[in-house]
Amino acid sequence: MKKISLLTLGAALIAVPVLAAPGGDRNATLTRAEAQAKAADMFAKMDANKDGKLDAADRAAKHAEMQAKRFASLDANSDGSISKAEWDQHGAERAAKRAERKEKRAAAGEAGEGKRDHMRGHRGKRGGHGMRGGHGGWMKADADGDKAISQAEFQTAALARFDAADANKDGQVTPEERQAQRGEWRAKRGAAPAAPANP
Template identity: 70%
Template sequence: MIGAALVATPALAAPGGAKGDGDRSLTRAEAQTRAAERFAKMDVNKDGKIDAADRAAKRAEMQAKRFASLDTNGDGSISRAEWDNQNADRAAKRATRVAAGEAREGKRHAMRGPGKRGGQYAMGGRMMRGADGNQAMSLAEFQTAALARFDAADANKDGVVTAEERQAQRAAWRAQRGTTAPKAQ
């Protein structure tokens, strides 16, 4: 069930607010709809459950996309020149970010792992488990977990999670994990 809780986080921690209309609040119905939309994206093979087959399909899709980006002439192989061009492009982008002041000063970039942004959440190394422990998660289980997180964040129980309630929930999660809030840049 922990995998479900981790997956549901984006419904509450959406950057720029939860709704596209500028309102930074999220209703319970919107959270349920967002969970269904996220589930649909994660259910790569559209079999009504998220499981190892979806992870494998997503991994294959990402590898094919990465290969296509490297194989610039489309000949089905990556030449030394294509590889070198990719490295040069990446170095140029990094230099541009550093020049623009976007680099993290004095911070090491640690390896990402379970529970860290960009790390291994439900579609990564840890296997998601449905409520029945079957190594797969249904839409109903996914939405139940999302709504449980919504209810935990809805401090005043009015059916709406505000930006302030989301911030308070994030602070509580960080405190529970023993981490501190990231510095504002």
């Protein structure tokens, strides 16, 4: 059970600071120093209780924080309870957002269909691409097997991801190398099931 807790803490997040493009610019090249800085920043954000390790306590703290934010978003008048009117308003807002997304997908045509098909395999699993692989990248980061990820272990795993993406070993990950790494991850996760052939 503890292993599952660590997996759900953020399996895929080790890859995020490493391969995310600087400033969100997909055409930017990422240096190893930038990847190391991003990993340190990500670790600090994930270490909710600031004890220098990522473990079940951080997961519980993050869950409590998310629950509090969710409650606050539903409690429109901040009276400490959620009335039927507030609940109904929330439902109406969600329905409106779903309808808006559906319209955007319809306007996008085939591109929207492909994206929806890709996401279908991850329904209900935020960040699911790193969690399905059992003890993938996240548990491998726990080098000493103590069921917690230290900052040093996190950095080591993050830089290993960077180095794996840096195909020509020049200390930089280009957009092309980033795309190639994503392709390898998708291949490892397994392609989405193909549509059945017509007889």
